[in-house]
Amino acid sequence: MTNTRASAISRRHLLRAAVAFAATAAASPGWADDFVDLNLPSEPVWRELTGAFPQKGQMILQRSRPPLLETPFEVFDRGVFTPNDQFFVRWHWAVIPQQIDVATFRVALRGHVNNPLSLSLADILAMPRVEIAAVNQCSGNSRGMFQPRVAGGQWDNGAMGNARWTGVRLRDLLDRAGVKAGAVAVRFNGLDEPVVDGAPDFIKSLDVDHARDGEVMVAFAMNGEQLPLLNGFPLRLIVPGWYSTYWVKTLSDIEVLDTPDTNYWMATAYRIPDTPHANVEPGQTGFKTVPINRMVPRSFFTNMRSGDKIRAGATVALRGIAFGGDRGVAQVEVSTDQGQSWQNTSLGRDEGKYSFRQWSTQIRAPQSGKLVLLARCTNTQDEAQPAKPNWNGGGFMRNVIESVELSLV
């Protein structure tokens, strides 16, 4: 079946390359290697593939400055850990550090603490370390699929990745600085800066209890290597089970607050409706909002995509990846009858509750017509993906059951 898929993609690609050129060359900075069709609900659907970014392999170019680079989806079929050089990239501001000297870099711990600290990378490496496999997913992953469409980065499903993170517990760092009684939040800043004075620096915060839960960590390694600069070298905050907006890159400042954080990136941006699935009706107003927080379960097909052709009546091997959000994966099921019935799949090795988990199964293709496949993940809290897509103006937290439509030959 993988041969079928490969040839189908290359055929489509050849036929449409010229269309892609026409559609996206106008937005092209000129270093495109290739193009990819993101299958978005409306134009423009083509994006360049680029290998022009430092320490990164081939990526889908969503924006060159500040960089928004999406992982080509076929990468997720190769294993549950996303290679560093194809891990998605998202920066808010264009002033990004381009040189980091490991001998002089410091991270500060300050604010509502007894002993303000300025730690070197040598200090960090000398501390007890922990390792955790965790999915890092953009709040707006899959925003491009929202209908009605919403403004913002038009991601397909590739603004996510899974890595084995190595670093030190944030709790251990906070204990070294000595958090004072009355602390309510911990705020994180990185080395990136706005271009224009007065624009809000990108800073994020967590409640102090969350920051001290022993799982939130400051990572210096990703899949056993130092992080690519565009993924946050030398230090990145890791917030297992929570959206990427909290995973501050090039982390340089940790500030303990004794009042709630009212900065723009917590109080105004990255807010979701305080409703089930963060769902509202288009045009709806007057609902309460909260900062985006925990992730929700998702599952994907990785060896099939819509438009692929399979033989009528054939046994078809299916596989994909899933994650439970802020919990482990309990099960992944597949449906061949629009969700009337579901069959369980086999889960691959458990790399930890915050990790991608591979699933696989086999189905029998019908003799005629077409075949619509659905995949549904249920996490260990018994929370399953919804059948109906959510909608909100930010394009956040999409986790509807995914489908692929195959044609029979």
Next chain:
Amino acid sequence: MPTDVDRPEPTEIMRAAIVAAMPVILALGATLILGSEVWAKDDRAAASATAAPNSVSDGGTTLRSVSVELPDPGRLFPGGDKAEAINNNCLACHSAGMVLTQPHLSRAEWQSEVDKMRNIYKAPIAAEDVVEIVDYLAGLRNK
């Protein structure tokens, strides 16, 4: 070039592609003739990472200093005079690509985006340029 593709029976999609691509091909040709560096690939070589000599090691982990260059985003918003305001005001903070790949947005939605850039992100856009920028964005034909 699509017109050179050796296909005795161009499919419908290919015909559409050829027609759709022609203005871009012509524009690209003109750009090259005019000697613009918009399409230059010189930056690609500079984009590779180079490690400075410094490193820090402990516990089996070595971190090495990094120096990288990001690729030059290069191009302008297309449209000549009609794009003058957006090119003068917007490219200082972000490249054109993500703007040009937005889905169809209403004029009110574009106005709201430009207002956010001015009021929250402090883009120093003169009031008289705002209308021209919103006109340009509302005129993007992304359906």
